[in-house]
Amino acid sequence: MSGHDGHACCGGPVAAPGAAALPPIDMAHVTLRIGDRTILSDVGLTVPAGAFVGMLGPNGAGKSSLIRAILGVVPVAAGRISVFGRPVGRGNHDIGYLPQFPARSAPRLDGRSFIAAALHGERWGLPCDWRPGRHRRHDAMEIDRVLDLVGATHLAHRPIDHLSGGERQRLLLAQALLGRPRLLLLDEPLASLDPHRAREVVALVDTIRRQLGIAVLFSTHDLNPLLGVMDRVLYVGRGAARLGTVDEVVTDPVLSTLYGMPVEVIRANGRIFVVADGVVQS
Amino acid sequence: MFAFEFMRHAFAATGIVAILSGLVGYFMVLRGESFAGHALSHVGFAGATGALLVGMPPFWGLMGATVLAGVAMGLGGRGTTQGRDVTIGLVLSCMLGCGLLFLHFLTTSATRATALLFGNVLGVDRSMLGWLLVLGVGCVLAMAALSRPLLFASLQPETAEARGVKLRLVSTIFLAIVAVVTAECVQITGVLLVFALMVGPAATAQRLTATPGWGIVLSVLLAVGAGWGGLALSWWTDCPASFWISVLSTGFYLAAGIRRAVEGRARAGEC
Numbered sequence: 001m002s003g004h005d006g007h008a009c010c011g012g013p014v015a016a017p018g019a020a021a022l023p024p025i026d027m028a029h030v031t032l033r034i035g036d037r038t039i040l041s042d043v044g045l046t047v048p049a050g051a052f053v054g055m056l057g058p059n060g061a062g063k064s065s066l067i068r069a070i071l072g073v074v075p076v077a078a079g080r081i082s083v084f085g086r087p088v089g090r091g092n093h094d095i096g097y098l099p100q101f102p103a104r105s106a107p108r109l110d111g112r113s114f115i116a117a118a119l120h121g122e123r124w125g126l127p128c129d130w131r132p133g134r135h136r137r138h139d140a141m142e143i144d145r146v147l148d149l150v151g152a153t154h155l156a157h158r159p160i161d162h163l164s165g166g167e168r169q170r171l172l173l174a175q176a177l178l179g180r181p182r183l184l185l186l187d188e189p190l191a192s193l194d195p196h197r198a199r200e201v202v203a204l205v206d207t208i209r210r211q212l213g214i215a216v217l218f219s220t221h222d223l224n225p226l227l228g229v230m231d232r233v234l235y236v237g238r239g240a241a242r243l244g245t246v247d248e249v250v251t252d253p254v255l256s257t258l259y260g261m262p263v264e265v266i267r268a269n270g271r272i273f274v275v276a277d278g279v280v281q282s
Numbered sequence: 283m284f285a286f287e288f289m290r291h292a293f294a295a296t297g298i299v300a301i302l303s304g305l306v307g308y309f310m311v312l313r314g315e316s317f318a319g320h321a322l323s324h325v326g327f328a329g330a331t332g333a334l335l336v337g338m339p340p341f342w343g344l345m346g347a348t349v350l351a352g353v354a355m356g357l358g359g360r361g362t363t364q365g366r367d368v369t370i371g372l373v374l375s376c377m378l379g380c381g382l383l384f385l386h387f388l389t390t391s392a393t394r395a396t397a398l399l400f401g402n403v404l405g406v407d408r409s410m411l412g413w414l415l416v417l418g419v420g421c422v423l424a425m426a427a428l429s430r431p432l433l434f435a436s437l438q439p440e441t442a443e444a445r446g447v448k449l450r451l452v453s454t455i456f457l458a459i460v461a462v463v464t465a466e467c468v469q470i471t472g473v474l475l476v477f478a479l480m481v482g483p484a485a486t487a488q489r490l491t492a493t494p495g496w497g498i499v500l501s502v503l504l505a506v507g508a509g510w511g512g513l514a515l516s517w518w519t520d521c522p523a524s525f526w527i528s529v530l531s532t533g534f535y536l537a538a539g540i541r542r543a544v545e546g547r548a549r550a551g552e553c
Contacts, residue, residue, distance in 0.1 A: 090443070090444060091445055095444070099438070099441055099444075107436075107437055109493065109497075110493060113494055114437055114438075117433045117437045117438070118434055118437075118438055118441060120430075121430060121431060121433065121447065122442065122447045123430060124430065124431060126429055127433050175441065
């Protein structure tokens, strides 16, 4: 049996030779502007396969804009971003996306309908649960799969406006997993969650990442819930970005440059506090 | 009641328009765009009176004005008309004002104005019925093609955009369909009461069910129920049909609200 460990598993798609080497996100000389604000200026970085990257930065640093650039919704002013070796563009099925929780009121629909609407929702025609026979069964299986992955099967038939913030995030995460993406872009999934729920969401994302062998870019304004889980941190601020391990990036000199002011990093009881201008940031 | 041709026409016209209103209204309520439909009908009023002023059939003036306004709203928006109630409200009152001005220059009787404002379902003739049917079938076919990306874009616009849905295109096509249905609806309920058929049944359906499939079926059934029920009640009581349609529509909505409240209390009691 020895020497064949890598081929022990059958079924499942087998990546073409060399495909595994293509990085989930590769940025070269990227400049990103929103209006007259420069989010990134001549940034180059590579997110390795299967990585859990926590993206941090002061509010308004452009974390959401960077995610939207990787999705191809926002064009870059200069440089090149590629996802698994291909230039970015809308409708990339390699990417699963969880947007920042929208401020608008939750619809009076159940969780399953909400996810079903996102399944191939970009095509013209009737919604997937109204299509005949074989297609509908196929779609139903896909929805069951993602609900099961996030442990939200019991939420499927409850109206979304009756769910808690954490339960809604689970459904949004399930929606992001439709179509078997290889890269998850999660925009502030911990916003408005209490620390306990935040830990739960992080653990869930990490479990799914290991199970499916996918890469995760996770934006947050508090790095503590991600400690011990993320293997890279991406700090964005003042037009620059730094990708590295926590020990490499979350240091006084690096953060002082990114914040543009003297920053002190304090480590206590396994937590990290970033103190900028006398104010604790995270 | 069915012995008279005008009543048969009225029932047929109301049925066609109610089916359309229930279907399109469901998405309007889901998208939070019900006020947009209300505004479109007011733009239509200016169009209809303007057409009368230059000697054209008012229905086509109405249709032209609502579709132009709907497309303009869609192209000018960012894929949604939510949060623009002030702009919509101002356009609405300005258009009603223009309609009043056109009426002022017209020498026709006040019945014409009343028919436009509050509907004249008993005045629907055979050729109008034909147009309602042709345009109605067109709208249903357009909705069949649009419903999937529309549902996605309505529920999760950010994700839909990332997946390649053209939000502005979808929104513009939808508002054009809303405009045609509004113009049809004006024939039954008049400019001021389109809410009764387009919004009331759809909002009631969304209170009663949490899946879009059943929601749309229920919305259509309730709209047809309000439309035909209103006609029948108007026959027996000799009151205007639009009055009864608006009463039934509001009644459905309130009854669904009471049902929800009772269920919610029962559920709270169990815990």
